Amino acid sequence: MHSFFTLMAVYLTIIIFVPLYRVLTGPRLMDRMLGAGAIGTKTMVLILLIGYMFDRIDMFIDITLAYAVLNFIGVIAIAKYVERIARKKK
Amino acid sequence: MSILQILAIFLIFAGAFFISVGSIGLIRLPDFYSRCHATGKADTLGLLLVISGFIFYEGIISLHSAKLLIILIFVGLTSPTATHALARAAFSFGIKPRFVDRETKSKKEKKGRTK
Numbered sequence: 459m460h461s462f463f464t465l466m467a468v469y470l471t472i473i474i475f476v477p478l479y480r481v482l483t484g485p486r487l488m489d490r491m492l493g494a495g496a497i498g499t500k501t502m503v504l505i506l507l508i509g510y511m512f513d514r515i516d517m518f519i520d521i522t523l524a525y526a527v528l529n530f531i532g533v534i535a536i537a538k539y540v541e542r543i544a545r546k547k548k
Numbered sequence: 549m550s551i552l553q554i555l556a557i558f559l560i561f562a563g564a565f566f567i568s569v570g571s572i573g574l575i576r577l578p579d580f581y582s583r584c585h586a587t588g589k590a591d592t593l594g595l596l597l598v599i600s601g602f603i604f605y606e607g608i609i610s611l612h613s614a615k616l617l618i619i620l621i622f623v624g625l626t627s628p629t630a631t632h633a634l635a636r637a638a639f640s641f642g643i644k645p646r647f648v649d650r651e652t653k654s655k656k657e658k659k660g661r662t663k
Binding site: 459462466469470473476477479480486488489491492493495496499500502503506510515516519520522523526527529530533534536537538540541543544545547 | 553557560563564567568570571572574575580583584586587591592594595598599602605606611612615616618619622623626627629630631633634636637638640641642643
């Protein structure tokens with residue numbers, strides 16, 4: 459089981475570079491935000507896997523919960539900011 | 549290797565599959581709004597599967613699986629909401645959906661009014 463979690467963690471690290479490509483080349487701000495949101499959700503799984511690799515799971519579960527809240531608030535903050543700019547532009 | 553662990557391994561594999569499908573969708577889909585499908589749905593499903601895999605690996609009745617259940621419910625609610633907020637902000641920001649069906653498009657051009 460231990461090596462299985464390590465294998466999955468390595469696989470997820472490779473997968474994280476795909477939204478990173480979207481963040482770097484995204485034509486507009488909002489595509490970059492989607493990429494950042496996608497990286498956020500993948501990092502949550504990565505943190506849980508790392509927690510299982512270090513066998514100190516109860517600490518890492520709390521970190522994942524905090525990260526889920528932070529990721530959500532970050533995306534909502536950017537969305538509200540963009541809406542305020544759109545309203546100012548009109 | 550109890551049955552729970554085998555089920556956990558299968559769920560984590562399924563979750564990893566959907567996470568990779570979501571990230572490939574993020575690259576391949578042409579338009580911003582179609583990319584919202586990838587992050588809003590495929591990523592969330594992958595995440596829910598992986599976390600339920602961890603719940604089964606922990607044994608269904610334990611403190612860790614209770615916390616994992618909280619994460620599961622929280623992510624299940626907030627991840628699509630966040631993507632929806634982004635899509636709404638993008639639409640009010642003026643990003644036009646690329647594929648407008650011909651029927652409404654021709655009506656607009658006849659009237660010569662650009663929304």
